[in-house]
Amino acid sequence: MRILLVGHTRFAIGAPFAGGLESATWHLADRLAADGHDVTVFAAPGSDCGPAVRVINPVAPWPPSRSVESLGSGDHLEVHHAYLELMLRLQRDDPFDVVHNHSLHYLPIALSGLLDVPVLTTLHTPPIAWMESALQLAPPQGQYTCAVSEFTASAWNHVVDAEVVHNGVDTAVWRPGPGGDDLVWSGRMVPEKAPHLAIEIARRAGRVLHLAGPISDRRYFAERVQPLLGGPIRYAGHLAEDALAELVGQCAAALVTPAWDEPFGLVAAEAMACGTPVVAFARGGLPEIVDGESGVTVPAGDLEAAAAAVDAVHALSRSRVRRRAERHFSVQQMTKSYLRTYRRMVLGGNDFAAAGARQDSA
Numbered sequence: 032m033r034i035l036l037v038g039h040t041r042f043a044i045g046a047p048f049a050g051g052l053e054s055a056t057w058h059l060a061d062r063l064a065a066d067g068h069d070v071t072v073f074a075a076p077g078s079d080c081g082p083a084v085r086v087i088n089p090v091a092p093w094p095p096s097r098s099v100e101s102l103g104s105g106d107h108l109e110v111h112h113a114y115l116e117l118m119l120r121l122q123r124d125d126p127f128d129v130v131h132n133h134s135l136h137y138l139p140i141a142l143s144g145l146l147d148v149p150v151l152t153t154l155h156t157p158p159i160a161w162m163e164s165a166l167q168l169a170p171p172q173g174q175y176t177c178a179v180s181e182f183t184a185s186a187w188n189h190v191v192d193a194e195v196v197h198n199g200v201d202t203a204v205w206r207p208g209p210g211g212d213d214l215v216w217s218g219r220m221v222p223e224k225a226p227h228l229a230i231e232i233a234r235r236a237g238r239v240l241h242l243a244g245p246i247s248d249r250r251y252f253a254e255r256v257q258p259l260l261g262g263p264i265r266y267a268g269h270l271a272e273d274a275l276a277e278l279v280g281q282c283a284a285a286l287v288t289p290a291w292d293e294p295f296g297l298v299a300a301e302a303m304a305c306g307t308p309v310v311a312f313a314r315g316g317l318p319e320i321v322d323g324e325s326g327v328t329v330p331a332g333d334l335e336a337a338a339a340a341v342d343a344v345h346a347l348s349r350s351r352v353r354r355r356a357e358r359h360f361s362v363q364q365m366t367k368s369y370l371r372t373y374r375r376m377v378l379g380g381n382d383f384a385a386a387g388a389r390q391d392s393a
Contacts, residue, residue, distance in 0.1 A: 032373060033069045035121075036060050037132045037139055040089060040113050043077035047271050049245060050219055051297035052155050054272075055179075055198045055365075056133050060084045062366040071127070073117055089113035114138035121146055129373045140165035143174045149376035151369075154178040154193055156294055157186050166190045175376055177369075179295040180316030186292075194372065197320075198295050199365030200356065204272055205304035207353050208280015213239040214341065215282040215307070217275060217298050219247040220256060225290040227255045228334065230264050232286055232310070235338035238263070240286070241278055245269040280305035284326070284344050286337070287311035296320045303356035306349030310340045320360065325352045 038056050042049035048057065056072070057080055064070045064083035071085045072078065078086050089112070114136050121130070122145040132139040132152040140162060143150040152162075154176060166176070167190050178184035178193040187193055214236070216229035226242055233240035240263065246252045260266055267278060279285060285302035287293075292315035299309045299320045309326030311317045318328050326344055329336035358364070 032129060032370075032377070033127045034063060034071070034373070035127045035130045036070065036072045037114075037117070037130060037134045038072055038074035038078070039134045039136065040075045040110050042075060043079075044072065044074045044086075045077065045079040047245070047269050047275075049247070051198065051295065052133065052135075054200075054297060055155075058199065058201055058362045059131075059366060059369065062362050063370075066366065066370075089116060110136065111138065115142075118142040118145060128377055131369070131373075135159065135162070137161040137165040140174065141169050144170040144172070146173070149173045149175060151175045151177060151372060151376060153196070154183055154187050154191075154294075157183070157292060158190075163187075163190050175372070177372065180319050182292070182316040182319065183294045196365060196368045196372070197360055198297050198300065199360055199362040200297065200300050200304050201272075202304045202357055202361045202363075205276045205301050205356070206280065207306040207349065208277065208282075210307065210349055211281045211283055213241060213282045214284055214286055215241045215243070215279050215302070216286045216288065217243045217279065217301070219244050220252045221248045222251050222255075223289060223291040225288045227259065228288040228290070228332070229286040230256070230259045231334050232288065232337045232341070233264065235334060236341040238283070238341060240264050241267050241282065243267040243270050243275055243278060276301070276305060279307050282307055284341055285309050287317060287321075288337075289314050289317070289331075291315070293317050299326070300356055300360035303352050303360065306353040308344035308347045308349070308352050310337050310344055312337070322355065324348070325355045 038044050042053055044053045044057050048054040060070050060072050060080045072080050073087050076088045080086055115138055125146055127148055130150045140152055176191050176193040177196045179198050181195055184193045184195050214233050216226050218224045279302050285307050287299050289312055294316055296317040302309050303325050309321045311321050311328050312331040313328035314331045321328050327340040329340055
């Protein structure tokens, strides 16, 4: 199949990944290409998806505008311009069988009716107003949706019915590790991921904690994380994927401490692929990812329960933890699920619910 994956233009797609969305898009492109499909990715400049994947960038820069812009300016207009240019280009010259939208932008949805090929949008986040509007108003013909978890699908069900396709991790990179006594936390250093709470959990549990990830919010890091570093609390930096997998595999447990409703929880799946059990706040999609054989979920913000769970998960079988990731959250499983969806879209199968606005029965 000829497949276009539409990424976003905020961060380049390439290792080390800025976040879970970039990782999921890159690995899907890589696996589809390895399976023999013709894959193109639309993404920010600097993106690199490997030699088997063609990357196209926004080509028409946003010219300086003299208008008074009431809906935002600067980056907002540049992003709008990039997706408008892409969709109009596809209308003129559409060499694909499927367009798969991961962009978090409304235009690929709103303008999907311009194209002669089906468009699949994966919902990676809680509802976004601009995307809600597009899903309600765009013609449903040829438009389909998936969500990364049951939780996320439910959050969007007031506007659209979405199938669930869980994100996947590369289990060849995230390999089983020997474990150890230390704890690990990985992700973007931002308030909603709350690494400062992981530090408090580690202190209460009396364990060394390794933090890893990009400093996406420098003010937050400087005020809430950096003053707590030192001694048993260590910041490893923004590691390459293989180095991070090695670190995670050498730890007793991974802490996942979101201060928001995590749509999926890729870091939990990554840890599980290393055989490292997870202690997570039960928010968003995380209770779908972490079961009783792969970790423990505790009430959101309950630091005492999380600290107590560190000892509890140490008794779990690391091979069983790994097995759950292989069966449910691998790149191979994600790709198979999307390929089934692509084929039904192309064939127009009646068993697939096309995305469409649903009228409020009230």
